[in-house]
Amino acid sequence: MTHVPLIPENAPFTAEQRFWLNGFLAGVLSRGGAAAVAAAPAEAKRPLLIAFGSQSGNAESLAKRLAREATGRGFAARAAGLDSLQPADLLKDKNVLLITSTWGEGDMPDNAISFWDAINQNGSSPKLEGVQYSVLALGDKNYGDTFCLAGKKLDERLAELGATRIVDRVDCDVDFDDLAKKWSTNAFTLLSGSDSAAAAPAAEEEKETGYTKKNPFPSPLLANVALNASNSSKDTRHIAFSLKGSGLTYEVGDALGVFVQNCAEVVDSIIAAHAFDPEATITLESGATCALREAMIKHFEVRHLVGKTPEAGIALPAFIEGLRKLQPRLYSIASSVNAHPDEVHLCVGAVRYSTDGVQHKGVASTFLSDRLPLGETTGIYFHAANHFRLPTDLSKPVIMVGPGTGIAPFRAFLEEREVTKAPGKNWLFFGDQKRTTDFLYHDQIIGWVQTGHLTRLDTAFSRDQEEKIYVQTRMMQAASELWQWLEEGAYFYVCGDAKRMAKDVDQALHEIIQTAGGKTVEEAAAYVNEMKKAKRYARDVY
Incomplete structure (x- = not known):
């Protein structure tokens, strides 16, 4: 009878170990029969790290989905945010798939900044020889030269550190599903270490149930209310959709996808x-x-x-x-489902401008403000934003900076904390052009101030005086108290314009920590990084 080794050659043992184990198992089989095979050492699964840099949640959701698929394909797979990783972690896992978005003007997502800084410290970052990797970059071609720039930078830097690129980087536009599928299939095949894996049956794909991006809920428009006064230069709308009969729900901080x-x-x-x-x-x-x-x-x-x-x-x-x-558009949700059962609200600024005599309209914003009649339906779905959540400890203070339509998630936060009777303090920074015409949700916000639910309100109406005043101005004026709140464990949130406001607010935050907290530039940066790691500094920016 031909001898068939029980321990395969690709098992994680030396030749000598395989020899003795095969001999041992042959003896067990001769005494106890085939049932004893169950006691044989299982073949070790190949480790696989799927790391993500995510700003709005797309990269995170994709990474977690692919980790589940990789597990079904026989990998010991895990998904992890780049903020939880150090360069040395890549050396431990050896096989790395990295998925990252780009935001702002070619910037790294918030949760990728610390990792990016770590691999760029000359002499500090370890060499990554022996690491096999590939990068999937998510982006938007409308951003021109900065399209997928974060992914491109990470791809190049990993190669410079000696890691081996097993699959060329794939740069995805907003409709990324098909490209992501091809990229992951190629990567799984090559990382399996066997050409035969290409012909192996793939793990069964997860089937989406309920209403999703691929199967949106046809939701009737319930409300379209102007939030600005008639003599304002802006046109901001309170938009409400019905969820009745959908079975859908959401968490404050999430976004709503709207088909336009x-x-x-x-x-x-x-x-x-x-x-x-x-x-x-x-x-x-x-x-x-x-x-x-x-x-x-x-x-x-x-x-x-x-x-x-x-x-x-x-x-x-x-x-x-x-x-x-034509892609659906994502909007920050402006309501708590606990305060408004069977409804979801948005705060939408209609975009209209002229260039060289040509009139332009924002596709989604004017669809919602001008072209979707009350009672008519359009497709909607929810997009989880796990990076933008209220603290689970309801006693923690919350600081919210949301000028203009950036007020949306903070209206939701305040509604949720009111319904749940959260004892933690609430501080809102809100700004716009003029108090008399552009104080969005004025009555509700002032009502919260009067009841004490909103512990402190600082407003910045830029055109009410000769000198422009912005939310970051008010932050600096309240530096001492803001620092005190941070030291009490306050969570700090920002929503709105990524190009200017979010960067100015971030700079102001660093300066406040330096001046009111008595920190050096480096110490302030470290303080902010620790806040990010603890999920105490979160941004919903666009």
Whole structure:
């Protein structure tokens, strides 16, 4: 009878260990039969770290999903935020898949900053020889030169430190599912260490249940209320959707995905400029067909075509091939479901401006403010924002900085803390242009001040005086008390514009810690990093 080794050659043992184990197991089998095989040492699973840098939650959700899939494929897989990792951790796991988004002007996500700093410290970061890795970068091509920049930087730096790139980096636009699937499948195959893995049956994919991005809930619009006075230069709307019958719920801090449509007038002008037939039949990605006009209203991005000179002689198929899929838009939720059962609220600023005589409209904001009638439905789904959560300890103080529509999640936070009777103190910094015209949710906020639910309110209306005053100005003026709250364990939240406001607020926070806290520049930076690691400093910025 031909001898068949019981311990395979790729098991984690030396040749000598395999020899003695095979001999031992052969003896066990001869005495106890096949049932004894159950006692044989199991083949060690290949470790796999799926690290993520996430600002809005996309990279985190994808990393956790892929970790579950990798586990089903036989890996000892785990997902971890970059804020919980040091460069040396990559050496322990050896096999690393890194997923990261980019925010602002090519910046690292908040939870990736400390890791990025660590691998860029000359002489301090360990060499990463022996580490196999690949990077999936999430981004938005509308950001031009900074598209996927965070992922590109991490990819290049890991290679400089000696890690081996097993699969080329993949840069994803906003519709990333298909590219992410191809990237992960290639990576799992190569990391398995066997070409035969390519033909091995993949683990069964998780099936989404209920209403999701792929299966949105058709929600009726319940309310569309102007929040600015009629003589304001802004147009901000309180938008409410119904959740009745959906079974959906959410947590404060989450975002709402809204399926939107392009302005029909804009679409008509583009079709006319190209002399296309609006009723020409178009085949969509799903295989369904519809008329060109309907396709451009409901299925394709067209904002980049507004005011542009049509390309001479372009054929319709080539024109359609150059269009991106119209994506749902994410908005910070402005309500607590415990305060408003079966409803979800948004605070939306309508975008309208003119460039070189050409009028432009924000696709989503004007769809919600102008083109979706009350009672009509559009698709919605919830997007978890695990990085932007209220403290589980209800006694902890909360500081919220949210100018303009950045008030949205903090209205939700304050409603939730009111319903749950959280004893912790609440401090809100709010700003806009003018107090008389732009104090969003004025009555509700002032009501909270009067009842004591809102412990402190600082407002900054930039155009009510000659010198511009912003939320960061008010922060600096209240430096001593703000520092005292931080020392009491306060959680610090920021929501709003990423390019200017969030950076100015961050700088002010560092300066307050230096001046009121008596810290050096380096000590203040370390203090802020510790706040981030403890989830006490969170930003919802766009």
